[in-house]
Amino acid sequence: MIRTLLALDGALVRGALSLVLAAEEDIHVVGEVGRGDAVDQAVRAGRPDVAVVDFDLINEGRAMVDPATAQPCPLLVLADPRRARGLHGVFAPGRTVGILASDVAPQRVVDGVRRLARRESVVDAELVMAALAADCPLTARETEVLRLTAAGAPVAEVAGSLRLSCGTVRNHLGRIARKTGARTRIEAVRFARESGWI
Structure with missing residues (x-):
């Protein structure tokens, strides 16, 4: 059985x-x-x-x-x-x-x-x-930024983890929003998860 x-x-x-x-x-x-x-x-x-x-x-x-x-x-x-x-x-x-x-x-x-x-x-x-x-439009770095963001990390923490400036992380998040058509980070995370990108 x-x-x-x-x-x-x-x-x-x-x-x-x-x-x-x-x-x-x-x-x-x-x-x-x-x-x-x-x-x-x-x-x-x-x-x-x-x-x-x-x-x-x-x-x-x-x-x-x-x-x-x-x-x-x-x-x-x-x-x-x-x-x-x-x-x-x-x-x-x-x-x-x-x-x-x-x-x-x-x-x-x-x-x-x-x-x-x-x-x-x-x-x-x-x-x-x-x-x-499946065609993911996110770069490897954008994917890393979004994964950390999805885990709840604030911009400063994402920047520290990836050894980037806070401005660079915000730029990545802006490009991610444009590529996913999202208005917020939460929407971007949801869209990326539903698409299997993260």
Whole structure:
């Protein structure tokens, strides 16, 4: 029996997938969560063989799956191809990760759960191509500035971390705003995260 945890944003999708998986003779759903900050506790409590996780939870920094406190169960990450650029961030040493587009047929998820339970590779080729083709207009330095800003660092702290002047950081933030069409830093961060740039 493959013990499976569902960590997906949206009760309707999560519930529907739970029904599909529970209908399989060799799969048992041991838990369902809709918030990334609840994933680590659910993994420790349910001890799943595979966790099906929404990339948006990971992408927003809300999925806490701590290998130090939880068994490193394989993750089957479901991602929107339009925001696939940041997929490299889901891979971690010692953890088996599979990736599927969030709009795949339910049977692909069932198959992915079984394959990951056997520690086999699960990769959606179209999703990988979308990740490679995603065109980020931000420079490497602008990306660094925006990542630190997204973490809540004020301009002076960003400047100190990157050994830049405060004026240079403000110039970077201005260019980032123009490239993202954002009116505020918060909007720029949200747009960049949704696009998979940070």
